[in-house]
Amino acid sequence: MKQVSASAGRCLCGGVRYEIAGQLAEPIACHCSQCTRTSGNFAAMAACRSEDIRLIASSTLTWYRSSPNVERGFALRRQSFLEAPGKETFVAAGTLDPPTGLRLSKHIFIGSKSDFYDLADGLPQEQEG
Numbered sequence: 001m002k003q004v005s006a007s008a009g010r011c012l013c014g015g016v017r018y019e020i021a022g023q024l025a026e027p028i029a030c031h032c033s034q035c036t037r038t039s040g041n042f043a044a045m046a047a048c049r050s051e052d053i054r055l056i057a058s059s060t061l062t063w064y065r066s067s068p069n070v071e072r073g074f075a076l077r078r079q080s081f082l083e084a085p086g087k088e089t090f091v092a093a094g095t096l097d098p099p100t101g102l103r104l105s106k107h108i109f110i111g112s113k114s115d116f117y118d119l120a121d122g123l124p125q126e127q128e129g
Contacts, residue, residue: 008056009095011075015060018082026105027093028124029123031113034066042113045092053082053089083124092109 001020007024011016025047035043053113055061060076073082093102106124107113 001067007098007100009065009091010097011058011095012055012063012074013062014057016023016073016075018091019055019056020048020052021054021056022049024048024091024102026102028105029107030109031107032109033112034072035109036112036114038072039092042107044104045090045095046093046100047088047090050089 007020008018009020027046029042029044031042034043055117061082062074062076063071066072069086078107082089093100093104096102104121104123104124107119108126109128110125111127112121113119
């Protein structure tokens with residue numbers, strides 16, 4: 001995890017806003033079918049400790065259990081941007097207010113990636129997560 005000063009972010013409509021204190025991991029690009037169907041493409045997600053995230057506004061936030069160990073937070077007017085599997089919460093990197101100081105670190109679930117794009121950035125690639 002990378003030490004950053006307090007980070008903040010929000011969904012597109014602003015109905016959900018959050019702050020993160022403490023450490024935030026460099027984002028990963030997830031190409032699994034759940035992330036693809038949620039975002040319309042791969043999802044760049046950065047992890048923090050669940051206790052380090054604080055919701056400032058949540059008027060449009062709803063949760064969906066997408067698998068036995070994972071809940072995804074959705075802004076009702078927008079796509080998923082929070083994933084809370086337990087001790088860590090994953091935040092869609094695109095919802096963080098810039099500058100983030102973060103860099104994409106790797107690609108995961110590339111065996112599930114769609115055929116309309118190539119991975120040519122030289123980052124590590126994992127078949128699974």
